[in-house]
Amino acid sequence: MSQITTQNLNGTCIQIEILNEKLIKPSLPTPNHLNSYKLSFFDQIAPNFAVPLLYFYPPVPPENSHLQCVEEVHKQLQNSLSEVLTKFYPLAGRLSEDGTSIECHDQGVIYLEAKVNCQLNEFLDKAYKDSDLVKIFVPPIRIRLAELPNRPMMAIQATMFEHGGLVLAVQVVHTLGDGFSGCAITDEWAKVSRMEKGNVRNLQFRSDLGEVFPPRDNIFEMIKKGRPRGYEMKIATRIFMFDEIAISKLKENVNKFMSYSSRVEVVTALIWRSLMRVVRLRQGHNRPSMLQFAINLRGRGSPKVVGEDQNFFGNFYLDIPIKYVSSHSNQDPELHEIVTLIRNAKNKVLSEIANASSEEIFSILIESLNQIREGYNDDEIDLYPTSSLCKFPLNESDFGWAKPIWVSRVNVPFQMFFLMDSKNGIEARVCLNEDDMIKLEKDVDIVEFSYVPK
Structure with missing residues (x-):
């Protein structure tokens, strides 16, 4: 696939080209007893939009010889994402029709490979002054709550800059997680990517919030x-x-x-x-x-x-x-x-x-x-x-x-x-x-x- 987005940056035309779209699934199948993830009443009233965070990274240094190729960077990010999804398995699921649970059958999260026709430092110089510019790197995938049945709960876009460096845009629908959860996902993903698997396995997250605070049928009538x-x-x-x-x-x-x-x-x-x-x-x-x-x-x-x-x-x-x-x-x-x-x-x-x-x-x-x-x-x-x-x-x-x-x-x-x-x-x-x-x-x-x- 190839999809080009264009934006004018103070007279300079910036083009982002999406080169590939993949569905990344957990590296291990989600057990049958975890196929339904119950949402909590906190999840029910969460804002009706996705929450993107954008991480800007410098070029890969020469000593990381195995990551000098763009394809190898994407491969490492995708493989480690697949592994971390076994822990955060609801991310790879889909919202149920009644909106009270996530059906966790390893449907996958969207991963977009992209490139932009400008250099990292050039962009950052402009973005610090015009903070609205960063939105051009957000995945062009609509994952609002009303559209969620059969749509992904998470979308990622990895965009490569000219002469090195990348921006990783991570967006998770708010129904599935707050700021703490969103940061934790990326932090765990990074640990897996840099091969600190021992640390990852030692840090466990509870996935039974919906059991402690079960969803309510009439919650929106009370608000x-x-x-x-x-x-x-x-x-x-x-x-x-x-x-x-x-x-x-x-x-x-x-x-x-x-x-x-x-x-x-x-x-x-x-x-x-x-x-x-x-x-x-x-x-x-x-x-x-x-x-x-x-x-x-x-x-x-x-x-x-x-x-x-x-x-x-x-x-x-x-x-x-x-x-x-x-x-x-x-x-x-x-x-x-x-x-x-x-x-x-x-x-x-x-x-x-x-x-x-x-x-x-x-x-x-x-x-x-x-x-x-x-x-x-x-x-x-x-x-x-x-x-x-x-x-x-x-x-x-x-x-x-x-x-x-x-x-x-x-x-x-x-x-x-x-x-x-x-x-x-x-x-x-x-x-x-x-x-x-x-x-x-x-x-x-x-x-x-x-x-x-x-």
Whole structure:
């Protein structure tokens, strides 16, 4: 096969040619007793889209003589993927017609071999400034939830740059896994590729989340309608880098008022406060603001309910609403006040989760989601979803010749911000309406504590 996609890059025409498409199946047949993988109620309410991550790798060094040929690189990636699919066997399955389970008959995941007519460094120089460019490497395979029966749950595209280097785009439908699961899949795949099989076999993932938190027939009747802000706006995206010096300074300022603050807390609080300030510039006064804050629940549940080992594969996270209402119409909150607000909201929910039954956790989930949906529909509240992949092993995924130079997400068509670890700090990808983005780029805190990558 040959499929060519063209995009104009500042006057330069970039062409991606898909050379081959393969279905990669598990190296060993999935046992009959695992042919049906039950989804959980967390999986049922997961967003209706796939989640791509893009890993940019440098050229293979000369000492890796067995990988100097493009065909050998694809072969190693495909063979190791086949092996890791024996552990993550639901990825190679298909969604059942009733949407409550995955039929695991080793149907396979899509693997695309592609090439692009530009060099890696040339592309990265542009992509750091225009983060929307990375989407051209995402597999052109639609795997939205409504289309999933008989469609793959996972698609991969390995695109080779001119004169070496590649970008590996890995996309898994959100119904089957959250950020933790997506990162774990690629990390395990990389370990197999670089022949660290002993490490892979020692690290096991539980695949019984649907047994602990079984799916509900009427779940969508319990959830209010609503979606994030921005679909009706023109969204601009910028990447802001917070290096460790800036983060240490923020933590030092905050820790004068509390015993401890995390990297993620202070950066999240600073961005949220800057967004509030942008709204005040636009409206002339402070408005109520809400974060939709994602919490990884692994290790947070009651051992009596979920067991001691909570290393679940699937969606095991909770979005919680965190609301700030200013008591002053024209003043900023102190940064430590925002950090405390985030910390208290998170701790309150986690204390409830720690001793809750499956049914009680379900009630907490629905209540939190409905509060967020109410925020979506309230024109008097500014609501920003946010999530963090910090401390996940994104930058460690070495397939046998190097760790990635850069790991990127794709932009979203609504207002949101993401945090990820960078080489020397935290990378924040902020998606915001165009007019507000102009103000955010000039915000005093953003200018002082972050920089735009060159």
